[in-house]
Amino acid sequence: MSKELTKLKKSKLSTKFKNPKFYNLIILNDDFTSMEFVVKILIMFFNLSLQKATEIMLSIHNHGSAIVGTYPKDIAETLSSKVNNYSLQNNYPLKSIIKPN
DSSP states (O other): OOHHHHHHHHHHHOOOOOOOOOOOOEOOSSSSSOOHHHHHHHHHHHHHHHHHHHHHHHHHHSSSSEEEEEEEEEHHHHHHHHHHHHHTTTOOEEEEEEEEE
């Protein structure tokens, strides 16, 4: 076997997988979005129960923001975009952001 072929086989066998970086998806409080709409968003996009969605909504309301979930970057970006677009379509200024975990 040639040295090049041996090198190629070794490099394929030693391939390592990296765990994805995770990001916190955070919903920010504002003075105009109704509490009911925030609960609706949490149920629709994050599959939360009514009780859990209400708890998170109250946390957003009382503390100014809350972490809704922790996801790989592409999923966090997609969910944040969906929340922001849905809010705009319904004439609410609700915003969500992502930050590295």
